[in-house]
Amino acid sequence: MNPREQNLLRSVTVTTWRFYAWVGFLCTVLAFGAGAYIYQMRAGLIVTGMRDQVSWGLYITDFVFFIGISHAGTLISAILRVTDTGWRRPITRLAEAITVFALCIGGPMVIIDMGRPDRMLNLFRFGRIQSPIVWDVIGVSTYLTGCILYFYLPLIPDLAILASNSQVSGWRRKLYAKLSLGWTGTEQQKHILERAISIMAIFIIPLAVSVHTVVSWIFAMTLRPGWDSSIFGPYFVIGAIYSGAAGVILSMYVLRRIYHLEDYIEPIHFRNLGLLLLSFALMYLYFNVNEYLTAGYKLAGGERVLLERLFTGDFAPIFWTAQFLTVIAPLLLMIAVLGIPRYRSYVIPGVVFSSGMVVIGAWLKRYIIVVPTLRSPYLPSGQRLPWEWSHYRPTWVEWTITAAAFAAFMLIYTLLSKVFPVISFWETREGEPVPVEVAEVRTPGWWRPGAVVAPLILLFVLLHATPLKAATPPAPKKPAVTTLAVEWKPATENQVRDADAEEAEGPGRVYLYSGNLFNFLSGGAADREADLTVAPIAIKAKLLDAAGNPISFQPVEFSIKTLLGTLSYGTRPTLGTGEVSIVLRDRRRGIYPLHVEYKGDDTHAASQSVINVNFGERPKPALPKIAVLITPYATPQIELPFVAFYGTMWVAFLYTFGYLVLVKMRRAGVAPALHPEPAPLGGTMTVTQPPRAPSGTAT
Amino acid sequence: MSVSRRGFFELLARGTGAIVAVGAAWKAGATRMFSEVLPARSIAPTDQKWVMVIDLAKCDGCRDCTKACSAMHFVPPMQEWIKVFEVSDNNVAGSYFLPRPCMQCDNPPCVRGCPVGATYKRSDGIVMQDDDRCIGCRNCIAQCPYSARSFNWGEPPHTEAELARPYSVDYNYPHRKGTVEKCIFCPEHLREGKLPACASTCKMGAIYFGDEVEDAVTNGKGETVQFSKIAKRGAAFRLMEELGTNPRVYFLPPSSRKYPSPEEKHATAAASAPMTMEHSK
Numbered sequence: 001m002n003p004r005e006q007n008l009l010r011s012v013t014v015t016t017w018r019f020y021a022w023v024g025f026l027c028t029v030l031a032f033g034a035g036a037y038i039y040q041m042r043a044g045l046i047v048t049g050m051r052d053q054v055s056w057g058l059y060i061t062d063f064v065f066f067i068g069i070s071h072a073g074t075l076i077s078a079i080l081r082v083t084d085t086g087w088r089r090p091i092t093r094l095a096e097a098i099t100v101f102a103l104c105i106g107g108p109m110v111i112i113d114m115g116r117p118d119r120m121l122n123l124f125r126f127g128r129i130q131s132p133i134v135w136d137v138i139g140v141s142t143y144l145t146g147c148i149l150y151f152y153l154p155l156i157p158d159l160a161i162l163a164s165n166s167q168v169s170g171w172r173r174k175l176y177a178k179l180s181l182g183w184t185g186t187e188q189q190k191h192i193l194e195r196a197i198s199i200m201a202i203f204i205i206p207l208a209v210s211v212h213t214v215v216s217w218i219f220a221m222t223l224r225p226g227w228d229s230s231i232f233g234p235y236f237v238i239g240a241i242y243s244g245a246a247g248v249i250l251s252m253y254v255l256r257r258i259y260h261l262e263d264y265i266e267p268i269h270f271r272n273l274g275l276l277l278l279s280f281a282l283m284y285l286y287f288n289v290n291e292y293l294t295a296g297y298k299l300a301g302g303e304r305v306l307l308e309r310l311f312t313g314d315f316a317p318i319f320w321t322a323q324f325l326t327v328i329a330p331l332l333l334m335i336a337v338l339g340i341p342r343y344r345s346y347v348i349p350g351v352v353f354s355s356g357m358v359v360i361g362a363w364l365k366r367y368i369i370v371v372p373t374l375r376s377p378y379l380p381s382g383q384r385l386p387w388e389w390s391h392y393r394p395t396w397v398e399w400t401i402t403a404a405a406f407a408a409f410m411l412i413y414t415l416l417s418k419v420f421p422v423i424s425f426w427e428t429r430e431g432e433p434v435p436v437e438v439a440e441v442r443t444p445g446w447w448r449p450g451a452v453v454a455p456l457i458l459l460f461v462l463l464h465a466t467p468l469k470a471a472t473p474p475a476p477k478k479p480a481v482t483t484l485a486v487e488w489k490p491a492t493e494n495q496v497r498d499a500d501a502e503e504a505e506g507p508g509r510v511y512l513y514s515g516n517l518f519n520f521l522s523g524g525a526a527d528r529e530a531d532l533t534v535a536p537i538a539i540k541a542k543l544l545d546a547a548g549n550p551i552s553f554q555p556v557e558f559s560i561k562t563l564l565g566t567l568s569y570g571t572r573p574t575l576g577t578g579e580v581s582i583v584l585r586d587r588r589r590g591i592y593p594l595h596v597e598y599k600g601d602d603t604h605a606a607s608q609s610v611i612n613v614n615f616g617e618r619p620k621p622a623l624p625k626i627a628v629l630i631t632p633y634a635t636p637q638i639e640l641p642f643v644a645f646y647g648t649m650w651v652a653f654l655y656t657f658g659y660l661v662l663v664k665m666r667r668a669g670v671a672p673a674l675h676p677e678p679a680p681l682g683g684t685m686t687v688t689q690p691p692r693a694p695s696g697t698a699t
Numbered sequence: 700m701s702v703s704r705r706g707f708f709e710l711l712a713r714g715t716g717a718i719v720a721v722g723a724a725w726k727a728g729a730t731r732m733f734s735e736v737l738p739a740r741s742i743a744p745t746d747q748k749w750v751m752v753i754d755l756a757k758c759d760g761c762r763d764c765t766k767a768c769s770a771m772h773f774v775p776p777m778q779e780w781i782k783v784f785e786v787s788d789n790n791v792a793g794s795y796f797l798p799r800p801c802m803q804c805d806n807p808p809c810v811r812g813c814p815v816g817a818t819y820k821r822s823d824g825i826v827m828q829d830d831d832r833c834i835g836c837r838n839c840i841a842q843c844p845y846s847a848r849s850f851n852w853g854e855p856p857h858t859e860a861e862l863a864r865p866y867s868v869d870y871n872y873p874h875r876k877g878t879v880e881k882c883i884f885c886p887e888h889l890r891e892g893k894l895p896a897c898a899s900t901c902k903m904g905a906i907y908f909g910d911e912v913e914d915a916v917t918n919g920k921g922e923t924v925q926f927s928k929i930a931k932r933g934a935a936f937r938l939m940e941e942l943g944t945n946p947r948v949y950f951l952p953p954s955s956r957k958y959p960s961p962e963e964k965h966a967t968a969a970a971s972a973p974m975t976m977e978h979s980k
Contacts (some may be wrong), residue, residue: 043853043854044851044852044853044854044876044877045835045850045852045853045877046852046853047853048852050852051777051852052777052778052840052846052848052849052850053846055837055840056837056841071775101838102717110836113836113837114834114835114836114877115833115834115835115836115837115850115851115876115877115878115879116833116834116835116877116878117834117938119832119833119834119835121817121832122817122832123814123815123834125815126815126816126817126832127814127815128813128814128815128816130811131811131812131813131814131815131838132812133812133814133836133838134839137722137814148890150839218838220839221811221812221842222808222842223808223844223942223944224841224844260958306774361979368713374841377844377846378844378845378846378939379784379844379845379846379938380800380846381846382780383782383784383785385777386777389777458720458723459719459722459723530874537817558858560915562909562910562913562917562923563747563892563909563910563913563915564892564893564894564908564909564910564913564915564916564917564923565909565915565917565921565922565923566923567923567924567925568923586914586925586927587910587911587926587927588912588913588914588915589913590912590913592913618746618912619746619748619912620746621743621746621822621823622822623741623820623822624805624820624824624945626805626806627805627806627807627810627820627945628806629811630806630807630810630811630819630820632740632816632819634740651711654711655708655711657708658707659702659704659707663702663707
């Protein structure tokens with residue numbers, strides 16, 4: 001090992017009192033956070049500042065922030081790998097580490113925010129693919145798996161190097177040897193590993209984009225002013241890469257200072273990443289203008305209230321601080337140190353200071369995304385409620401847990417920087433950039449068994465063809481006949497026209513907001529007019545006295561007994577023939593008892609009659625057709641793309657890790673080691689396979 | 700281990716195929732054999748389509764509906780399942796009282812967003828809330844444009860009467876910490892052929908309730924009117940129609956009021972605390 005590698009090795013082997021003090025400090029913060037969380041579990045979320053109106057607060061802010069920070073790591077490392085950038089070698093490891101650790105913190109923030117974390121498994125028992133929350137569960141868990149693999153794969157050769165190094169203590173060498181999966185460093189192994197890393201790098205890029213898009217969709221899939229925005233997906237992705245790039249620069253600076261890695265992390269890295277950060281800053285500026293100008297130009301109802309709060313109201317200080325820290329200040333500072341020759345000597349402090357501002361500003365910006373929108377609903381429910389029920393002020397519990405989240409992030413980083421070297425030995429050894437073959441993933445004949453596609457189709461057909469159980473219509477009651485004879489029949493055209501001219505519909509009516517919707521998501525066209533069709537029914541009653549003679553000019557009352565009351569149609573006089581008729585143009589379905597009543601007078605006794613009138617078949621119990629994505633079953637239009645996208649990712653992970661690394665790479669590890677300094681392997685390299693001729697394999 | 704790439708993918712495909720096939724068969728079989736198990740929740744015990752009509756011209760803002768609802772459901776403090784707002788559409792127009800129950804939307808955003816199906820649409824139009832299943836993520840609160848949902852932030856204060864019965868989605872109590880609650884049109888009353896608590900209590904007869912299929916709605920004074928007729932003649936509107944939620948609650952415009960307007964009410968009862976919309980401030 002050369003001196004700079006010896007120095008790097010010291011970061012793993014030597015621990016100072018400063019390290020223990022720092023870990024002790026972080027553990028203290030973490031303990032306070034754990035205490036606060038236990039308190040919150042006991043008392044409920046009432047101990048936070050969140051209430052019905054602002055029902056998400058710091059926890060969701062932290063969640064979005066950490067998921068955002070997690071992006072750049074992998075994305076930058078993956079992009080730099082795919083484009084085979086030479087200067088990436090010393091910084092990919094620490095970028096990937098940030099990703100894994102930030103995800104480990106960001107994911108649980110949602111659990112901390114949950115009212116019933118004990119019921120978390122309901123997400124798997126009853127999960128609905130229509131919900132953005134489930135999209136996040138799928139996306140983030142896939143992403144975390146991918147990032148752990150992507151962090152682990154480039155680590156394998158370094159683990160073998162450490163396992164063979166005498167400065168490392170015994171149990172750690174055993175651990176490293178186990179984890180290095182039989183890496184001996186043959187040319188073939190190297191080739192396979194680089195291929196595996198390339199595949200992961202290619203797949204991790206769309207995955208990272210999808211995850212932050214899905215996070216933004218939690219907000220964008222609502223009807224809230226400020227969230228109901230079509231650019232939220234790309235806006236979040238850019239914001240995430242931007243804050244993540246800043247996170248990478250910050251950690252580069254910190255690790256360089258602490259472990260004296262000046263030989264590895266040079267000003268060129270700060271300059272190049274600074275240029276990257278500058279370009280992200282410009283893109284972020286563009287997205288900010290796009291987001292706020294389109295809303296601010298029109299100032300439509302709810303948006304106006306929100307923008308007033310942001311620009312000049314209670315959120316203005318945080319909003320403008322966030323804008324200053326994320327856009328204005330870093331842009332000016334980085335243009336100065338990167339673009340103006342006389343300031344070039346300040347490139348490291350300038351870029352690092354910008355990154356610090358960006359990270360703080362990004363957190364504030366997440367707060368500005370989450371809280372003000374919830375504070376400005378369409379129907380503010382703050383009337384007659386105490387101030388704190390409509391406003392949001394985080395409590396000490398939330399601040400403590402947030403601080404603990406940051407402490408946990410740094411603690412994982414600190415501890416794992418002691419376990420795994422923060423800079424890749426083997427990659428930096430390849431002084432000259434070696435062209436990495438960008439693997440073309442071919443999947444020969446994977447569909448051939450036909451066992452994937454057919455059951456999938458079958459599954460969806462079965463799941464969505466299950467009919468709702470039909471309820472039986474109410475049994476008709478027997479009519480009671482008295483001297484008041486009643487009959488009903490569907491009304492003729494003339495009767496309809498005479499009945500009520502006022503009720504007739506005009507031909508050119510305009511429906512505000514509700515048109516006929518071809519609803520491809522719920523399957524079937526919802527026809528508004530069909531629901532409104534009226535089948536008029538003519539009722540004819542005949543009032544006769546005991547001898548069977550008609551009684552004329554007597555009031556006869558019509559009414560229908562409904563479930564909750566009696567609907568009266570008023571009183572009509574009988575004609576000379578004793579007949580009285582009425583046309584019902586109700587939008588009613590089903591069979592109902594129609595009461596016809598003659599109250600009687602001095603000469604005639606009262607009489608009444610009931611007849612069951614069939615207004616047509618009651619509709620079968622069904623969920624509203626107009627609804628979108630509310631069925632109790634999975635919606636294939638949502639499910640299939642998710643299965644296809646994330647399923648592809650899982651297949652790629654399984655292939656890369658399960659096959660390429662676990663099977664093929666270990667098999668190839670029998671040739672003599674290619675380390676420049678042949679070191680004893682400590683007798684722990686047991687996982688080797690006898691050489692096999694590659695028969696029938698397409699490599 | 701003699702695993703080739705093709706062999707690996709074949710294994711993967713077979714494994715996935717087997718899992719998917721078994722899962723599909725199991726789920727299909729289960730839904731066929733116990734056809735009521737899965738969709739039963741979504742099928743209402745009766746085949747009505749409940750609808751509510753609130754005549755704003757008759758609402759005098761007494762909040763008896765809120766009190767009756769809270770008493771019947773033991774609604775925890777700071778929650779109002781039906782809340783009476785005092786609103787103004789602009790700075791010039793006078794204010795009116797707007798009772799806001801859950802709108803029981805036909806295109807409910809809360810149901811779309813619920814990750815576990817704790818809130819679900821029933822065939823009789825009610826958006827139900829199952830607090831045995833709710834995980835407390837509050838996505839439905841974020842989704843609801845009517846602010847009709849509330850969360851049990853702490854352990855709600857219990858009473859003997861509330862705890863006397865086991866939990867049921869029909870009445871949504873005993874209340875539980877960490878779950879979301881809302882108005883559910885009193886399914887327990889409906890099953891007995893009674894009006895929901897708010898409608899039966901309203902002395903002004905402002906809240907009409909009934910079955911849309913029956914085309915009749917009844918208010919607390921026992922007056923039954925034809926739903927389609929009052930909706931047509933009264934030019935009924937639904938709240939925030941532009942959001943496409945298709946509520947099942949209709950409002951008749953607050954014109955020709957026969958009671959003091961909110962302003963006059965405030966003037967006479969100077970002691971009562973002023974109630975203003977936050978937005979208008």
